[in-house]
Amino acid sequence: MFRISVILGCFLLLGCKEEDTAPEEIIRGLKVYTVAATENANIRRFPAVLEPSELTSLSFEVGGALEAIDLSVGQRITKGEVIARLDETSLALQVETARAAVAQSEAAARNAAETSARQAELFERGSTTRVAADDAKAAAEQAAAVLVQSQKSLEVAQENLSKSVLTAHMDGIINTVEVTSFANLSAGTPVATLYPADSFEVLFSVNFDTVSQLVVGKRAEIRLADRPDIAVAAVISEIGSRADAVSSFPIVLELTEGNPLLKAGMAVEASFELPLPEAEGFVVPLSAVLKDGRGNSNMSGTEEVSRAAVYLFDSDSGTVVRREISVAGIRENSILVIDGLEAGDLVASAGVSFLKDGQKVNLLTEEEN
Secondary structure (H helix, E strand, O other), X not given: OHHHHHHHHHHHHHHHHHHHOOOOOOOEEEOEEEOOOEEOEEEEEEEEEEEEOOOEEEEOOOOEEEOOOOOOOOOEEOOOOEEEEEOOHHHHHHHHHHHHHHHHHHHHHHHHHHHHHHHHHHHHHOOOOHHHHHHHHHHHHHHHHHHHHHHHHHHHHHHHHHOOEEEOOOXXXXXXXXXXXXXXXXXXXXXXXXXXXXXXXXXXXXXHHHHOOOOOOOXXXXXXXXXXXXXXXXXXXXXXXOOOEOOEEEEEEEEOOOOOOOOOOOXXXXXXXXXOOXXXXXXXXXXXXXXXXXXXXXXXXXXXXXXXXXXEEEOOOOEEEEEEEEEEEEEOOEEEEEEOOOOOOEEEOOOHHHOOOOOEEEEOOOOOO
């Protein structure tokens, strides 16, 4: 019994000792970024789709029965290559019919001319009347006109026969195939659509504040959504003066260089530089921005200026202090701050979610950073 009492007493003494000992305050090391670099422009980015700069619908100028067609979407076509053919049987028959009509008209015109000459000679001799001579002359003129008409019909039939072959007017890629083999087509029925393989444009819309800062010819950049490492140069070729939706103005970019991987319909990101709302801004790592839900920290780029917050290191107290900032946009992995910071400020650049306003910290050296 005495032994149990001694053991319990020891445990009580140890418990009292632990309660009397206060836990040591853990002071975190702080990695900072020194505010120095400035920018006078912001990069705005817009999702878009790569479109062919020209999309041509190919069709026959004459109607007829289509022969077997061997086209596929995405197929590369060279200038002058045959796209499709019409059955020439009926068109060739029209040529032969027209040629026979010409031969008949030539014979009729020749006979009428000879008759007119004889009647004119007889009238000179007084062997026939003026009316007979004039009628013969009119008949000859009419036969000559019929001959001209027949010759024109032959030319049209021959031209229609030559139009039975549809060829590509440029190097390009088949975008769509609109017909099937052996279909009966009327003149103008679309057969396929073709676009150039090396000429693309990008269409998207921007708000009024953005469109008011753009001009035709301004340089831009296009990056593939699936391959962000691939970028090609572009320029603004068109700016819509009328909104296609509420406060949404269409912009067209023309690519000024190509890439073998570019294909129509690809998702891309269009970007260009715009001047900052203020004279210049400070570049701060994106990792420095607080995500505590306080303030407007919208970093999507949909607004010209948004509010956010960072922690600054106060060297006098050795603590971090929350600072509200104005952000004009994002560039690569940095934000552009136009208000709230000054050159030389030390901004917490890592582990900001574990900090709180007024917390004591140990400033890490450059080697430790």
